[in-house]
Amino acid sequence: MQFAVIMRATDSSNLPPQMQVALPKQTFEMLTSRQDPRIKAIYPFAGERAGLFIIDTNSGDELQEVIGALPLSPMARAEVHPISTVQGVLKTLQQAEQRMAQMAPAGR
Numbered sequence: 001m002q003f004a005v006i007m008r009a010t011d012s013s014n015l016p017p018q019m020q021v022a023l024p025k026q027t028f029e030m031l032t033s034r035q036d037p038r039i040k041a042i043y044p045f046a047g048e049r050a051g052l053f054i055i056d057t058n059s060g061d062e063l064q065e066v067i068g069a070l071p072l073s074p075m076a077r078a079e080v081h082p083i084s085t086v087q088g089v090l091k092t093l094q095q096a097e098q099r100m101a102q103m104a105p106a107g108r
Helices: 017-032 060-068 086-103
Strands: 002-009 039-044 050-056 076-082
Antiparallel strands (some): 039 050
């Protein structure tokens, strides 16, 4: 299953300034080398200490493993969203239409 994970830097004032630069740098070097094939895409946000990751895992535990392995994870907050497909959404909408049609009063 694919997840959109938005990672945002948290207040890391308790870390030395060198670490505040080193951890994100290590993360982006790791991502550039494509060490983890479960990370399908990375989109840093311009002008922010944040970015969007597309991660493909089989479970929430595996997703947590991927996020936890990122060097910047101790200084970031993750917002996780499961990703569906257009076909899946269309199927859900078609089912909703069918339920509404069945509930319509007779003679209309």
